[in-house]
Amino acid sequence: MPAGHCVSSLEGVILQADQGFLDLLQRREAEVIGMSYRELTDPRDLERSADMITMLEDGAAPIRWQKRYLRPDGTSVAANLLVTRFSSPDRLVSTLFWHDNGRPLPPAKLWEAALRVRHVHVARIKLLGRDLSTDPIGSLLIGIYLAEAEGRSIGIEQIADYAAIPTSTAGRWVKLLQERDIIEIAPASVDDLQLTRVGLERTEAMLATVYEAPNAAVMLD
Numbered sequence: 001m002p003a004g005h006c007v008s009s010l011e012g013v014i015l016q017a018d019q020g021f022l023d024l025l026q027r028r029e030a031e032v033i034g035m036s037y038r039e040l041t042d043p044r045d046l047e048r049s050a051d052m053i054t055m056l057e058d059g060a061a062p063i064r065w066q067k068r069y070l071r072p073d074g075t076s077v078a079a080n081l082l083v084t085r086f087s088s089p090d091r092l093v094s095t096l097f098w099h100d101n102g103r104p105l106p107p108a109k110l111w112e113a114a115l116r117v118r119h120v121h122v123a124r125i126k127l128l129g130r131d132l133s134t135d136p137i138g139s140l141l142i143g144i145y146l147a148e149a150e151g152r153s154i155g156i157e158q159i160a161d162y163a164a165i166p167t168s169t170a171g172r173w174v175k176l177l178q179e180r181d182i183i184e185i186a187p188a189s190v191d192d193l194q195l196t197r198v199g200l201e202r203t204e205a206m207l208a209t210v211y212e213a214p215n216a217a218v219m220l221d
Contacts (some may be wrong), residue, residue, distance in 0.1 A: 002098045004079075010090045012037035012053060024079060024096060026071045042068035042076045056092065066111060066149040087124070091165045113210035117142050121164075132165040136173050141164035141203045143195050144183060153192045176178040 004020030019034050025032060025040065032040075041049050045067040052065050062084040066211045068076040079098040086093060117138070124133040143162040147154035154162075160170035174193065184197035185192060196205060 005096070006032075006094050008037065008092045010053075010085070010092060010129070012092070014040075015091070019122065021096060024077060024098060025069055025071075026121040036083070040069050040167065042070055044068065053092070056083060062095075064148055110204050110207045111146075114142050114146050114149070116210055117137065117207070118131070125164055128148070133164070134165055136163055136165055136169065138206075139165075140173055140177065141195070141206075143191070144195055145200075145207075146201050148194060155192060159193060 005018045006014055006021045007016040008014050009126070014035050014037070017029060022029055022032060028033055029134060035051060037045060037053075049067055052063055053090050056063055062082040064080065064082055068078045070076060082095040084090070084093050084142065085091070086108075090135040096158075112208055121135070121139060121142075140159055143159050144154060156171055156174060157167055157189065159174070160167040163170060165173075177199070181196050182202070184196050187196070188206050196213050
């Protein structure tokens with residue numbers, strides 16, 4: 001999984017960037033240093049990026065979210081970010097990771113697929129009731145995946161409500177998924193569930209089938 005790092009001012013002006021970050025953007029260091037994140041961010045993600053930056057507090061846990069960057073040729077590339085604010089001097093330190101090869105779909109498509117699955121689950125609850133709409137493992141994984149992609153923390157109580165199952169039941173499934181190295185609890189947190197690298201890869205492989213299924217149906221016909 002490729003990774004990159006950059007350091008910026010609180011206003012989002014790039015001050016330092018490593019080769020991984022430059023490779024992601026397909027730009028030279030001299031070009032990137034001094035640029036604002038607004039110049040590098042896909043316009044569709046500008047408002048959310050600005051909102052995330054205002055949420056950062058000095059010394060607090062990193063905020064996670066997914067955003068799209070602009071490359072010189074006008075195309076966009078999505079990456080997952082971990083951004084931390086530091087003081088003395090005031091800086092934002094970002095760690096980015098993405099998949100160039102082997103990822104079943106671009107991150108934006110995978111996010112869209114996760115939202116589609118979520119919408120179907122909500123519709124099932126409304127139409128059939130919570131007791132006939134449980135899919136514990138699938139719902140847990142989708143809920144955690146969306147929380148990471150949107151920069152939110154999610155704990156046992158929230159994921160239990162998301163999956164429409166009792167908190168005690170969610171706790172048992174979470175423990176099993178931890179044992180299988182699918183999810184983990186974030187460092188410095190007692191209630192922030194995250195996907196491990198293995199869990200992320202397998203969840204995204206499952207989400208890719210949301211797009212692959214129609215093609216499979218055409219082939220069967």
